[in-house]
Amino acid sequence: MTYAVVGCTDCGALWVVEGRPQTSGCPRCEKRHQFSNLRQFVTTDDEDHAREVRASMLANRAGHGDAFADVEAFTTLGDFAEDAGMSDEEFLDAAGVDTDEVAAVEDRVEQSARSLGKRDAVETALRELDDPTEAEVKSFAAEHGVDGDYVERALRKLQRAGEVTRDGDGYRLL
Template sequence: MFSVVGCSNCDELWVVEGRPDTTRCRRCGTRRQFSKLKKFAETDTAESAKNVRSVMKQRQAGDDSDLDDFASMGEEAADAGIDDADYLDAVGVDSAAVAEAGTVESGRSLSKREAVETALDELDRPTTDAVAEFAAEHGASRDYVERALEKLERAGEVTESGGEYRSL
């Protein structure tokens, strides 16, 4: 069971899996008892809860048009805009020379700790292997990931059950 809940301090909305004792707002850091939070929706799947949260955030922003589901929005976002080579050519950089010098990487640059935390937030089933694979793209070794997961678990920020982690 997944619930879409809201923070009474900053109006942030987030998705909570199961029925934890407490949960923390990712924006302002306020920790609340789950039972006292306003539950805007309850769904059976994480994908459904994400879609509900997305529509609610859109309505908060004053946009009443309908949204597509995350999968189709992701495909549209990938197709939107110009590619790296066209952009480089438009700003006066020789894209062929850049390609010869090395690959142009698009995406975000994260610290090792941010990579572990982002993996926990974004992966559907964040196992140690999946988090290590994600974090390796940002320069984090498997040993670092394992130590970071242990520290986060001891600090009460994540929990591990059946080999999968989830943020608290």
């Protein structure tokens, strides 16, 4: 496959075209061009090389050619961008936000996201655990604030209603 760096005759935008299509649309002004009439700055078999040439041309246009030359390769640009600037924690700290409090709120949100009602806790335990025993269902439900007496009553009701069966020590939803 070949890749060409081409330029729009109307607005001057640069983009990479794969193959040799009949027409290609400018991503900026959206004008359709005959591919054969577009100026091809570089044609290569390597997509990354084509993108690197395009990025270099854009950097030179913007007067940042020297900064672009400091980057080893186009494919490492993402790593370069990650290393530039502040981390999220540094940004929040500079804005006066207590990052420890933010972490505590995130923990509370994660815990409450799995908050279940009493019956939901019992049914979720039956659905998610493999052949759960009564003790395992009680343990799961207890993690969601449901007491053991309720679990026993709920299991009996679910059995009577035919929604769950008891097989040896384990329970299974029907």
